Amino acid sequence: MKKWQVAVVMLLAALGSWFAVGTQAQAKTYTIATDTTFAPFEFQAKGGKYKGIDIDILKAISKKENFNYKLKAISFGAAVQQLSANQVDGVIAGMNVTDERKKTFDFSNAYYTSGVVMAVAKDSNVKKFSQLRGKTVALKTGTAGSAYAKSIQNKYGFKIKYFNDSNNMYNDVKVGNSVACFEDYPVMSYGIKNGIALKIVSKQYDAGDYGFAVKKGKNAELLKKFNAGLKAIKADGTYDKIINKYLKSDQASLTGETAKSRTFVGLFTQNIGTIGTGLWMTLELTVISIILATILGLALGVLGVMPGKVGPAISSTIIYIFRGMPLMVLAFFIYIGFPDLIGHGFKIPAFIAGMITLMLNEGAYTGAFVKGGFAAVDEGQMEAARSLGLPYWTAMRKVIMPQGIRIMIPSFINQFIITLKDTSILSVIGIVELTQTGTLIIARNFEGFKIWLMIAIIYLIIITLLTWLSNWVQRRIN
Amino acid sequence: MAKVIVKDLHKSYGDNEVLKGLNLEVQENEVVCMIGPSGSGKSTFLRCLNDLEVPTQGQVIVNGHDLSDKATNINLVRENIGMVFQHFNLFPHLSVLQNVTLAPVELKKETQAQAEKTALELLETVGLSDKANAMPKSLSGGQKQRVAIARALAMHPQIMLFDEPTSALDPEMVGDVLDVMKKLAAQGMTMIVVTHEMGFAKEVADRVVFMADGLIQENGKPEDVFEHPKSPRLQDFLQKVINV
Ligand SMILES: Nc1ncnc2c1ncn2[C@@H]1O[C@H](COP(=O)(O)OP(=O)(O)O)[C@@H](O)[C@H]1O
Ligand SMILES: [Mg+2]
Numbered sequence: 001m002k003k004w005q006v007a008v009v010m011l012l013a014a015l016g017s018w019f020a021v022g023t024q025a026q027a028k029t030y031t032i033a034t035d036t037t038f039a040p041f042e043f044q045a046k047g048g049k050y051k052g053i054d055i056d057i058l059k060a061i062s063k064k065e066n067f068n069y070k071l072k073a074i075s076f077g078a079a080v081q082q083l084s085a086n087q088v089d090g091v092i093a094g095m096n097v098t099d100e101r102k103k104t105f106d107f108s109n110a111y112y113t114s115g116v117v118m119a120v121a122k123d124s125n126v127k128k129f130s131q132l133r134g135k136t137v138a139l140k141t142g143t144a145g146s147a148y149a150k151s152i153q154n155k156y157g158f159k160i161k162y163f164n165d166s167n168n169m170y171n172d173v174k175v176g177n178s179v180a181c182f183e184d185y186p187v188m189s190y191g192i193k194n195g196i197a198l199k200i201v202s203k204q205y206d207a208g209d210y211g212f213a214v215k216k217g218k219n220a221e222l223l224k225k226f227n228a229g230l231k232a233i234k235a236d237g238t239y240d241k242i243i244n245k246y247l248k249s250d251q252a253s254l255t256g257e258t259a260k261s262r263t264f265v266g267l268f269t270q271n272i273g274t275i276g277t278g279l280w281m282t283l284e285l286t287v288i289s290i291i292l293a294t295i296l297g298l299a300l301g302v303l304g305v306m307p308g309k310v311g312p313a314i315s316s317t318i319i320y321i322f323r324g325m326p327l328m329v330l331a332f333f334i335y336i337g338f339p340d341l342i343g344h345g346f347k348i349p350a351f352i353a354g355m356i357t358l359m360l361n362e363g364a365y366t367g368a369f370v371k372g373g374f375a376a377v378d379e380g381q382m383e384a385a386r387s388l389g390l391p392y393w394t395a396m397r398k399v400i401m402p403q404g405i406r407i408m409i410p411s412f413i414n415q416f417i418i419t420l421k422d423t424s425i426l427s428v429i430g431i432v433e434l435t436q437t438g439t440l441i442i443a444r445n446f447e448g449f450k451i452w453l454m455i456a457i458i459y460l461i462i463i464t465l466l467t468w469l470s471n472w473v474q475r476r477i478n
Numbered sequence: 479m480a481k482v483i484v485k486d487l488h489k490s491y492g493d494n495e496v497l498k499g500l501n502l503e504v505q506e507n508e509v510v511c512m513i514g515p516s517g518s519g520k521s522t523f524l525r526c527l528n529d530l531e532v533p534t535q536g537q538v539i540v541n542g543h544d545l546s547d548k549a550t551n552i553n554l555v556r557e558n559i560g561m562v563f564q565h566f567n568l569f570p571h572l573s574v575l576q577n578v579t580l581a582p583v584e585l586k587k588e589t590q591a592q593a594e595k596t597a598l599e600l601l602e603t604v605g606l607s608d609k610a611n612a613m614p615k616s617l618s619g620g621q622k623q624r625v626a627i628a629r630a631l632a633m634h635p636q637i638m639l640f641d642e643p644t645s646a647l648d649p650e651m652v653g654d655v656l657d658v659m660k661k662l663a664a665q666g667m668t669m670i671v672v673t674h675e676m677g678f679a680k681e682v683a684d685r686v687v688f689m690a691d692g693l694i695q696e697n698g699k700p701e702d703v704f705e706h707p708k709s710p711r712l713q714d715f716l717q718k719v720i721n722v
Pocket of ligand 1 (some may be wrong): 491496514515516517518519520521522523
């Protein structure tokens with residue numbers, strides 16, 4: 001075997017074993033999903049560890065009841081979907097107990113009761129729901145605040161704009177794109193205490209219970225343990241301690257951020273570890289995906305210019321499907337839809353799902369320009385090669401491909417850059433890459449502008465390096 | 479047995495019938511020149527002889543191999559029938575030497591060293607031994623065409639097809655290419671040459687074939703075809719060519 005063949009085999013073997021580990025049932029360790037940014041119930045503290053009321057309650061209960069768990073922080077929507085797809089054992093994410101949800105999930109006893117409030121920008125004069133007419137209201141998908149706002153939308157005639165995490169919702173109100181948001185009281189008051197420039201202008205509506213959820217009919221034992229543990233920590237005072245710790249203190253003592261660290265450089269040095277981890281994940285995903293997408297793209301391109309009808313038809317169909325599907329839909333399909341279809345507790349680790357998603361999507365784009373590149377090689381080249389007696393594949397390999405690939409180099413560079421940027425979309429399935437890292441950091445320090453600037457600069461630096469590298473390779477080849 | 483036998487050859491592109499039933503035999507060591515107006519199907523005919531085009535009807539037998547027979551290995555047939563194109567079709571990413579050695583080495587006819595030795599001899603024959611390491615884009619048209627001839631000869635074919643080998647060349651380059659072809663003819667190569675070079679046809683051809691409207695209109699010795707054209711179609715064609 002040649003060197004590159006060995007490398008491919010090793011890569012595939014590594015993926016395979018990863019898969020195997022990922023799909024193995026782990027005895028007695030529950031996987032419990034939580035939201036990424038829902039302070040004070042859950043948020044990432046400095047150094048990447050998750051903190052919050054939910055996290056602490058879960059930890060205290062697990063100690064009392066003696067069970068192991070692995071915490072998986074993903075977006076609220078993904079957590080709920082994964083629970084219904086049986087990909088995680090439970091969800092604790094400031095989740096309201098509703099009749100609708102009871103159809104799919106079994107809930108623990110309430111561990112917190114909270115109502116929805118309306119919040120507006122600090123300098124806003126909006127006080128009443130009637131002032132919302134014709135305006136836009138920001139909501140976070142799947143929350144009690146969102147359900148409540150939806151129920152009064154017709155009466156007060158406002159428009160709705162949905163967000164996937166609280167921070168972006170707050171910011172939209174702060175900068176004035178939306179006039180108000182609806183949020184759970186503890187969440188909102190914690191945020192305001194920690195520097196969000198909003199104010200609460202309504203009383204609490206629709207008070208509802210927060211419960212720990214498992215999939216209906218599954219994990220009854222876990223639910224029983226949770227209830228027993230909750231009773232125990234309420235009885236011994238641990239519960240009150242946790243609530244007070246989060247609702248009666250300021251953020252600094254929780255997250256370790258200090259005023260000094262609020263400068264650009266300060267924020268950078270404080271968060272360099274977290275950012276570095278995210279950056280590494282982004283690079284890892286990008287490099288592996290680029291390699292796989294290039295292999296797939298070359299195969300699709302070769303198939304696409306084959307004589308006869310079958311090859312080109314297969315190639316066009318694959319390109320059509322995966323180029324046409326939005327990356328996010330494809331990611332959800334592979335991560336959540338596909339295991340759901342297979343059943344039997346089959347799971348795909350997020351990283352693998354993300355990699356397959358990028359491989360298929362970027363591979364389809366690559367296939368399209370590879371096909372075009374091969375087709376752009378003068379027909380006379382193939383004829384001259386064949387007239388010498390060279391078989392089709394030899395002619396392809398020795399004459400058409402070397403010329404075609406030269407034509408494609410700029411497209412390849414372009415595609416590499418797109419792949420790098422597209423990794424950020426994979427945060428929706430819980431991959432903590434560079435962009436998601438930004439979201440997480442902002443969730444605890446609310447420094448939206450500085451952190452996004454930092455993240456943007458990092459992307460630009462990598463893209464510049466990637467472009468230089470590609471140009472160097474291009475010069476070498478020509 | 480004749481090197482090339484063509485029986486009732488038809489070729490259509492959709493509704494457009496380009497070849498309408500051609501018959502031709504070419505003997506060993508024979509040089510046949512094909513003349514005829516543009517669009518009359520000369521290239522299509524040549525391309526049917528090495529299966530670059532598949533006939534719609536009729537039979538092509540090359541070196542005793544029937545091309546329409548499924549059992550015929552077309553790659554083996556092609557090794558014995560070289561082709562030179564109007565636009566050279568050199569491989570631009572390979573050097574002159576690599577252009578010439580690619581097929582013999584890939585097809586394991588010769589080792590790399592043997593192939594290079596043969597290639598250098600062939601380049602010598604076509605007068606380009608000093609260009610072995612040049613890239614095609616640095617060559618003139620005439621030089622490119624001579625490399626293309628060397629490339630085809632590297633497979634040691636028994637038959638050579640030329641499709642207007644000098645039509646894309648500047649006038650001062652034409653002579654060098656024709657000289658190489660004359661040398662080949664003198665060595666006894668079986669050749670079918672589509673050309674507008676009437677002087678070359680008169681001097682070198684054993685036979686001249688005139689094609690028009692998808693049919694062979696006249697087929698005879700050069701002096702007969704050029705001095706005593708029978709059909710008005712050929713008389714008309716020669717009139718135009720000579721007046722140019
Ligand atoms: N691949 C093709 N598809 C359709 N028509 C073709 C193709 N190749 C040649 N033809 C047509 O066949 C006719 C003969 O072409 P050709 O053999 O190139 O003529 P000549 O070489 O005598 O000038 C022309 O009318 C040309 O348009
Ligand atoms: Mg022609």
